[in-house]
Amino acid sequence: MNGQNRSDIYPGLEVDIILKKDQRTGNLTRGFVKRLLTNSAYHSRGIKVLLDDGQVGRVAWIVEEED
Structure with missing residues (x-):
C-alpha cells in the first residue's frame, strides 16, 4: 500500500520512507x-513522517503484516 493517504498511517506502523537525500536515487529506509x-x-509524493529513530521522510510504502 502506498503512503499517500494520511488515514492509512498511524504511530507504530512499519513503513518504507524516502529521505530528502535519497530522492534522486529512490533508496528506501x-x-x-x-x-x-x-x-x-x-x-x-507521500505523507511526511518522523520515525522512531529520528529520521524524517515521505512514506513510499506501508509494510504489510503477514498473517
Whole structure:
C-alpha cells in the first residue's frame, strides 16, 4: 500500500520512507512511525513522517503484516 493517504498511517506502523537525500536515487529506509508531520489528508509524493529513530521522510510504502 502506498503512503499517500494520511488515514492509512498511524504511530507504530512499519513503513518504507524516502529521505530528502535519497530522492534522486529512490533508496528506501525502513522504520516505525513516531509522528505524522503532514496535516493534509492526501499528498501526491507521500505523507511526511518522523520515525522512531529520528529520521524524517515521505512514506513510499506501508509494510504489510503477514498473517
